[in-house]
Amino acid sequence: MPWDRNQMAARAAEELEDGMYVNLGIGIPTLVANYVGDKDITLQSENGMLGMGPFPFEGEEDADLINAGKQTITELRRTSYFDSAQSFGMIRGGKIAAAILGAMEVAENGDLANWMIPGKLVKGMGGAMDLVAGVGRVIVVMDHTNKHGDSKLLKECTLPLTGQGVVDRIITNLGVLDVVEGGLKIVETAEGVTEAELHDATEATIV
């Protein structure tokens, strides 16, 4: 059985180590926060916050306290706030250990495309280009194939890039792959998914 969204998020959470400062993207990556367990992880929100807490209880929303997806959130005892220039200074400066984010396409050389959705209006890259260029490790969490059943792990991206050669690891519903010299390397498969099935669903070169 392929992993569902929550299983993918749980698998992504295994990538995080005690003491890490991490930025989580929108969608499945947001769910990763539910699976960090006892690990001491500090979440960064690129609009200017370290130590992002959960959503507020009803009636406790604060218009001055939102995440990068513009959702109301809460602070923790460790929270600090700063301006956008400093926020991206710590991103560009390599202080954030990892970013976990969604993607539309990843190429076998680590190219990432996730800011222009085909057939839809361009809304902008937000902080995605800064994040993938700056953080220590870029982990993509996404479905292995698109809604037409085509592989999202490609020899070359067809969509406009967010970053060139930036992806380190890809976690899909079928398994985990690393970007290595010459292509992608299978790290593990989801329970019940064979390596052959993973090969069949992947356009990118598997080495």
Add this chain to the structure above:
Amino acid sequence: MKKIYDTASSALDGVLQDGMLIAAGGFGLCGIPELLLEAIKDAGTKDLTFASNNAGVDDFGIGILLQTRQVKKMISSYVGENAEFMRQYLSGELELEFNPQGTLAERMRAGGCGIPGFYTKTGVGTVIAEGKEHKDFDGETYILERGIFADLSIVKAWKADETGNLVFRKTARNFNPPAAMCGKVCVAEVEEIVPLGSLDPDSIHLPGIYVHRLIQGTHEKRIEQRTVRKKETA
């Protein structure tokens, strides 16, 4: 020098000009200078270029100036929440320059620090890098981005003293300090102007040297995505 003005309109008197470049603070609808934007709408200033992370929504923030066709160009990282923006952009009435969010923030900060350009890895190998100078440092490729020198900065803070020292609140700080720094003139709107000496000098987020004019007002502070969790019943 007296910095405090009675209204947003009076604080903008004499500083607005058609075709000017305005740097605006805010992220989404959080920490936007909503009163000053309203006053610019009332002033009818035209052909404005805004350096602002977002373009507001249809009826709030910069969106109100799109409805009145006062904006010629946006320099932004994300404009997804505004239907009127998209309509004007697609029909060619509005110019749009996408900047990665951190590049936009650093362009403002750099401009405010007298730095006309800087090199960054962000956007290398993407459409953002097209036409920009590339340079290698220690085996890595970077692109040249320009500092923003705005004609006017408009920002929102939580508290100020009468010398313009500013304190922001939580994530409403966002783009406000870098936006404030990069303008020839900076006008700030705050929720409260407090007596001199009542702000802790060690806790000032933006020193008053960057702030030329100041107003106190009541803010709507609209929430864009109200997201809550259920209280677990014991």
